[in-house]
Amino acid sequence: MSVTWRHLPASAREIAGAASDAVEAAKAQDSEAYEVATTRLAAAERSGLVLGAVVRLLLEETHPDGLDSDDIRQVLARCVRSSAPWRPDVDPHVVLVLLAGALGVYDLGEDNSPPDPAALARHAPLLVVDLLAGTARQVDAYLSAAFAEIERTERHD
Numbered sequence: 001m002s003v004t005w006r007h008l009p010a011s012a013r014e015i016a017g018a019a020s021d022a023v024e025a026a027k028a029q030d031s032e033a034y035e036v037a038t039t040r041l042a043a044a045e046r047s048g049l050v051l052g053a054v055v056r057l058l059l060e061e062t063h064p065d066g067l068d069s070d071d072i073r074q075v076l077a078r079c080v081r082s083s084a085p086w087r088p089d090v091d092p093h094v095v096l097v098l099l100a101g102a103l104g105v106y107d108l109g110e111d112n113s114p115p116d117p118a119a120l121a122r123h124a125p126l127l128v129v130d131l132l133a134g135t136a137r138q139v140d141a142y143l144s145a146a147f148a149e150i151e152r153t154e155r156h157d
Contacts, residue, residue: 008147015044016143019051022125023132023139029086034125042121048101051124053146054139055102058131072099079130087126091115094123 008016022037041047063071076095083090094115100106108114115123128139 011045012050012147014040015047015050016140016147018044018047019054019125019128019143020139022121023128026083026125026129031086034087038118038122038125041124042118048117048120048124049150050143050146051120051128052098052102053149054142055098055124055127055131057142057145057149058128058135059099059102062131062134067103072096075099075127075130079127082130083126089122090126091119091123094119095127098124098127 018037018040022034022041025033025037041051059067076092076099079095080090080092093113097106097111097115098120132139
């Protein structure tokens with residue numbers, strides 16, 4: 001776990017640790033470790049907010065000129081294709097919800113079958129791993145940036 005997380009409350013450190021563990025397990029395609037880490041993520045309050053911020057930061061970095069529908073389609077397809085061999089339960093709809101949520105365009109009220117928090121927690125690290133492949137940084141840097149951004153936003157609200 002990153003030293004920069006030591007100042008965070010215990011709940012935030014739990015999210016950071018679980019997210020980091022889930023991403024590492026996904027990179028290694030270790031199903032058992034992945035299940036343990038994503039179960040921790042699903043149980044951690046506000047983990048979706050943190051992972052959404054990480055996904056948004058990664059999208060911004062990997063698509064500095066912005067995203068269009070083709071970019072979203074490519075990210076979605078690449079993530080599902082790369083995850084399916086070891087996670088046959090990967091659901092494209094859940095990945096799309098994660099992408100739309102990170103971009104601020106997902107309306108829960110308009111979704112006839114919204115994914116539950118456990119499904120989101122099982123899919124978010126898959127998307128993070130896919131997006132990380134286009135960067136030179138590790139997930140810890142994005143988690144730290146996400147926590148800092150969330151803290152800034154909450155101070156201004």
